[in-house]
Amino acid sequence: MSNFLNNSQCSTSKSTSKSSVKFPVASSSKVPNSLTSISDSHLFFLCKKYGNETRFWRQKFIGLLPEVNERKLYEKKGFDSIFMFAKILAGLSEEQVRIALNLEKRFSDKPALHELFVNGEVSVNKLVRVVSVATAENQETLADQIKLLSKSSVEVLARDMRNEQKCDMANTLFEGRSGSHADTCHAHIFKNQNGLLEPLNEDKSLPGQTSWNDGGMDEFGMMRGLGLSEEVVKKLRELKAKNIDINQELLAFLNQREVELENKKEELTKKQLEKGEATRHVPTEVKKVIKEEYGDACSMPDCAKTAEHLHHKVPFALIKNHLPNLIAPLCRHHHDIAHAMHVSAVEMKMKETH
Secondary structure, X not given: OHHHHHHHHHHHHHHHHOOOOOOOOOOOOOOOOHHHHOOHHHHHXXXXXXXXXXXXXXXXXXXXXXXXXXXXXXXXXOOOOHHHHHHHHHOOOHHHHHHHHHHHHHOOOXXXXXXXXXXXXXXXXXXXXXXXXXXXXOHHHHHHHHHHOOHHHHHHHHXXXXXXXXXXXXXXXOOOOOOOHHHHHHHHOEEEEOOEEEEOOOOOOOOOOOOOOOOOEOOOOOEHHHOOOHHHHHHXXXXXXXXXXXXXXXXXXXXXXXXXXXXXXXXXXXXXXXHXXXXXXXXXXXXXXXXXXXXXXXXXXXXXXXXXEEXXXXXXXXXXXXXXXXXXXXOHHHHHHHHHHHHHHHHHHHHHHO
C-alpha cells in the first residue's frame, strides 16, 4: 500500500511539471441537482411555499402542547420535560413553550379564541397581542377579526381597545364630575359601526388627529407641540397686548372653519346624489375636502400615522356613491381593521338569522 502511494505521488509530481498536461477543473463544488435548472422566481416561490407550510405546522404543533403537558406524554416518550419535547421535535424555545401554556390557561373561558389556539388557526404572536383585551363578551368578534388581520394590524387593534377600555374605566370612576379625567377621555369613547369607531353622542365624520407632541405650555397656554410659526406667534402677541381674548378669536376661527367644511360637504353630497351611481374612482373634489378636513393624518384618534386609504363607512357596493360624510382617511392598519370589523359584523348577522 505504501509503495502504491509513493508511486502515485511521484507520478503526480512529474505530471504537474509538464505544462502540456492539464487536469479538468470542476466549475462548481456543488453536486448537480434538480434545483439548478429552475428559475429565480420559481426558487423564490418554493421558499415562500415551504416557509408558510413550516409556520402552519409549527402553529399546529404549538396547539398540541397543553394536551401533551396535561397527559405528561413527554415523560411516556422518554423526554425529560415538555421543554425538551418541544425543542427536539419542533425547535421551540423554552419561552415559546411557556407562552403557549399560559395562553391556553388565559383562553380557558373564551372558547372562540381557545379554539383558534388549539387548532393552530392563527399564530401565537397574534394571540399574545389580544390576550390582555379579550373578554368573554368580545372573544367571538376578536377571533373573527384576528383571522383576517396581519400581526401588526392586530397590535394596533389591541392598542385601540386598551385605550377604549381605559376611557370607559375613567368615565365610570369620575361619572358626574366636570373637569375630570373622564372629560379628557370623552372624545375617545366610541362604538363599532361598519368597521369604524364613531362618537357615541353624534353622527358625524371621524375626529381628526389628536396625538400631539406635548412639549409643554407656552405663554398663551397652548401646547408647544403645535409648532406655531414666528409670524403667528407675533400676531397672537399683538392681540394679547390689546387685551383681546385670544381664545375667543381662535374658537371663532375654528368654528367658522368647521361650518365651511360642513357646507362644502353638503354641497358635494347633493351633487353626488344628483349624478346617481358613480364609478369606483373617488372624485378629486371629494378628496380635496377630506384632505382639507383631516390633512394627511389617519382619522382614528391617537394614531400618528399617515392616511393611505379613503375608507367608505358604508360599503361603496351598497350605495354606489362617494358621499364625503361617509368617507374617512385611514392608515394601512386601521383600514385593514375597518374591513375586518365589517366582515365580522356581517358574519355575526348571518349567524343570528340562521
